[in-house]
Amino acid sequence: MRRLQSLQLAIPSQCVAAPRPSFAAARAISTTSPARSKNTDWIRGKLWKGEAPGPADPYTQRMEPEAQTNLPEEALESSSSRSRRDKTPAAVRESRLALPGRRTEVATEKELQASDPTYVPAADAEGLEEIGPLSTWWEQPGHWGEESEFKGFGSAVKVMEKEVLEVYLRRAVVEALALQQKGVFAEWATKKWSEGGSRAEMDQALAAQVEVQDGKATLKGDASAIAEALTSEVEEVESTPVITVEEAREMTKSWDSSWKNVALDNPLRFALRKRLYQLTGVLIPDAKLAAANTAKHILTLAARDPKPLKLAQVLEKRNAFGDLANVKVHERRVGPIDKEVAVGRWKVIEEELKKRDLPVTGYGDAPRNKERDWLTGKI
Amino acid sequence: MASKGIGCLGEAMAALRISASKPATTSFSRQFTRSMATEAPLKQAANSPATAQSLMQSWNPISTVPVTIHSFPSLEPQSLEQWSVQHLYLPLRRDLLHLAVVYEGDNTRQGTASSKTRYDVHGSHRKMRPQKGTGRARLGSRQSPLLRGGGKTFGPHPRDFGTRLNRKVYDKAWRTALSYRYRRGELIICEDGMELAMPQDFDLVADKFLKDGLREAYLKKYMSGVLSTLGLGKEYGRTLFVTGDRRDRLYEAMEQVPWEGRALDLEDVDVKDLLETGKVVMERSVLREMIEQHQSDLVSRIVVNGLPKGGPPLGEKEL
Numbered sequence: 191m192r193r194l195q196s197l198q199l200a201i202p203s204q205c206v207a208a209p210r211p212s213f214a215a216a217r218a219i220s221t222t223s224p225a226r227s228k229n230t231d232w233i234r235g236k237l238w239k240g241e242a243p244g245p246a247d248p249y250t251q252r253m254e255p256e257a258q259t260n261l262p263e264e265a266l267e268s269s270s271s272r273s274r275r276d277k278t279p280a281a282v283r284e285s286r287l288a289l290p291g292r293r294t295e296v297a298t299e300k301e302l303q304a305s306d307p308t309y310v311p312a313a314d315a316e317g318l319e320e321i322g323p324l325s326t327w328w329e330q331p332g333h334w335g336e337e338s339e340f341k342g343f344g345s346a347v348k349v350m351e352k353e354v355l356e357v358y359l360r361r362a363v364v365e366a367l368a369l370q371q372k373g374v375f376a377e378w379a380t381k382k383w384s385e386g387g388s389r390a391e392m393d394q395a396l397a398a399q400v401e402v403q404d405g406k407a408t409l410k411g412d413a414s415a416i417a418e419a420l421t422s423e424v425e426e427v428e429s430t431p432v433i434t435v436e437e438a439r440e441m442t443k444s445w446d447s448s449w450k451n452v453a454l455d456n457p458l459r460f461a462l463r464k465r466l467y468q469l470t471g472v473l474i475p476d477a478k479l480a481a482a483n484t485a486k487h488i489l490t491l492a493a494r495d496p497k498p499l500k501l502a503q504v505l506e507k508r509n510a511f512g513d514l515a516n517v518k519v520h521e522r523r524v525g526p527i528d529k530e531v532a533v534g535r536w537k538v539i540e541e542e543l544k545k546r547d548l549p550v551t552g553y554g555d556a557p558r559n560k561e562r563d564w565l566t567g568k569i
Numbered sequence: 570m571a572s573k574g575i576g577c578l579g580e581a582m583a584a585l586r587i588s589a590s591k592p593a594t595t596s597f598s599r600q601f602t603r604s605m606a607t608e609a610p611l612k613q614a615a616n617s618p619a620t621a622q623s624l625m626q627s628w629n630p631i632s633t634v635p636v637t638i639h640s641f642p643s644l645e646p647q648s649l650e651q652w653s654v655q656h657l658y659l660p661l662r663r664d665l666l667h668l669a670v671v672y673e674g675d676n677t678r679q680g681t682a683s684s685k686t687r688y689d690v691h692g693s694h695r696k697m698r699p700q701k702g703t704g705r706a707r708l709g710s711r712q713s714p715l716l717r718g719g720g721k722t723f724g725p726h727p728r729d730f731g732t733r734l735n736r737k738v739y740d741k742a743w744r745t746a747l748s749y750r751y752r753r754g755e756l757i758i759c760e761d762g763m764e765l766a767m768p769q770d771f772d773l774v775a776d777k778f779l780k781d782g783l784r785e786a787y788l789k790k791y792m793s794g795v796l797s798t799l800g801l802g803k804e805y806g807r808t809l810f811v812t813g814d815r816r817d818r819l820y821e822a823m824e825q826v827p828w829e830g831r832a833l834d835l836e837d838v839d840v841k842d843l844l845e846t847g848k849v850v851m852e853r854s855v856l857r858e859m860i861e862q863h864q865s866d867l868v869s870r871i872v873v874n875g876l877p878k879g880g881p882p883l884g885e886k887e888l
């Protein structure tokens with residue numbers, strides 16, 4: 191303890207009392223005081239025998255570096271500005287991820303007051319901006335970008351409608367047949383076909399005629415162009431053309447349905463499954479696909495059955511009680527609220543309940559009535 | 570007896586018809602024949618549109634079933650293999666699966682519960698009060714099980730709960746579980762070296778600059794996105810990933826989202842795990858290894874002509 195006291199005594203009092211200087215100020219401070227530099231003039235003169243080069247005080251005054259490079263001015267400017275601007279590592283600079291800053295600097299209260307005279311410091315946390323923890327960093331807007339989105343092989347938008355699925359299946363069949371006609375099917379069956387995102391490519395494939403005789407299909411159309419489009423390595427903007435159900439219905443009507451009888455073998459099945467997954471996002475399981483012998487079967491297996499109608503909808507469709515004036519079909523059970531709504535009293539009840547701060551539906555905080563449990567023998 | 574004979578004959582005829590119509594069935598002519606005693610009138614396939622269910626029922630593979638090998642994580646179909654029906658298309662036997670799951674459960678019980686009897690409880694065995702004359706009940710030592718702090722009369726003691734199951738039964742159950750997943754389209758086979766490919770931007774900064782839970786939070790969000798895109802996430806009943814050994818990225822990512830599924834080594838997987846989740850994604854080599862290890866009922870250990878009788882071939886590549 192005594193030793194510590196002596197240490198404090200040894201330290202000059204002004205040094206302890208002085209407030210902590212700012213970072214910028216600290217850089218200008220030097221261990222050599224400028225007053226002392228005058229005392230060194232004589233030795234500099236002796237050493238250099240006359241006019242001494244360089245600054246009088248090499249510790250506090252920096253010499254201006256004389257830049258002599260052959261680089262163009264812009265390069266010099268950019269490199270110097272970057273090095274001055276940020277010292278972030280190269281990996282962080284190259285990555286497109288939005289990372290939190292290493293340190294956050296906020297203007298002090300004094301600075302704020304100087305710039306904005308209406309500034310009033312907050313007395314409590316009410317109304318202050320909320321910043322979540324780092325665990326929610328990626329959930330915050332602007333932090334999760336396109337570079338982090340996963341893209342699988344299958345289409346991100348899953349086709350559910352049977353008609354649309356049929357259009358894509360036809361396209362896949364035509365493309366597979368085109369490759370077969372060009373004689374490159376064996377080579378390309380397992381490879382990735384070009385996405386064919388443009389509408390023109392799809393129309394081109396769908397325009398070709400498929401003629402099936404005894405399961406053997408022949409393609410009538412520009413097979414080489416279709417095959418060329420599939421096997422080209424051109425990197426394209428992927429935007430699978432959207433087909434509406436009505437459009438698909440029109441298309442499927444215009445075709446002769448015999449194309450669906452094309453017989454399948456294992457390579458063709460594989461290729462169709464792969465293409466269908468790429469175009470529609472529907473991945474048919476192996477065990478299901480193997481049961482398909484024709485394209486029609488694939489369609490049956492891939493399409494989801496439409497949701498069965500509800501009883502009320504069936505009755506409505508059949509117009510079962512249309513001629514009975516005293517019968518009405520409801521979709522749901524008619525409850526007490528429905529009855530009040532029917533006579534137009536519910537709005538009033540709701541308003542009154544709200545006015546009294548009572549729960550509109552349910553019990554609110556109140557427990558359920560015990561009497562019911564007594565009666566039903568639960569307690 | 571007579572009706573049984575006719576039934577057998579019908580079955581044989583059905584088998585003949587299947588084999589006859591095997592090469593290049595152009596139109597869908599095969600029918601699902603019932604071999605039961607009650608003969609139901611069969612509908613004509615040409616008249617009624619085939620439903621997915623009737624199509625599936627009409628398919629009776631005799632020797633092999635196709636298995637597509639996908640790439641991971643894009644799930645792009647890459648190649649096609651043919652696997653024996655003995656390996657991947659066994660009929661569902663719930664009894665076997667039950668036996669196997671119970672057997673596994675028994676053998677994973679720790680069985681270390683241990684309580685003290687009156688002879689293990691610490692303390693003096695001095696009689697607590699005189700036998701007679703106090704007006705109270707007679708009482709021996711303070712370790713008596715009737716007293717608080719006394720021993721436990723019939724308490725648990727360490728023991729082995731393990732039961733036994735014939736190896737052939739267990740192996741068949743294992744393949745039955747795989748077949749069940751295959752038939753329902755819940756078995757996805759991927760190429761060897763299954764690993765989660767992360768975006769390049771993440772790889773640049775992952776090890777040094779993502780600290781304080783940022784990396785984990787990123788993996789969590791990314792993996793959730795991957796699983797929902799591929800149809801493997803929670804809304805599809807979770808997914809089990811099986812790999813040959815630990816894959817750091819995949820395992821770390823799956824540890825962040827345990828509600829979406831889990832990732833296991835081949836050694837850590839059992840029949841119950843295979844049946845638990847909505848989908849099972851495994852490497853091709855893992856499937857091979859699994860079948861190889863669990864085909865004792867197909868492989869004979871008796872050597873004939875210098876060679877033991879092996880099982881059906883494992884996964885022959887077709888495409």
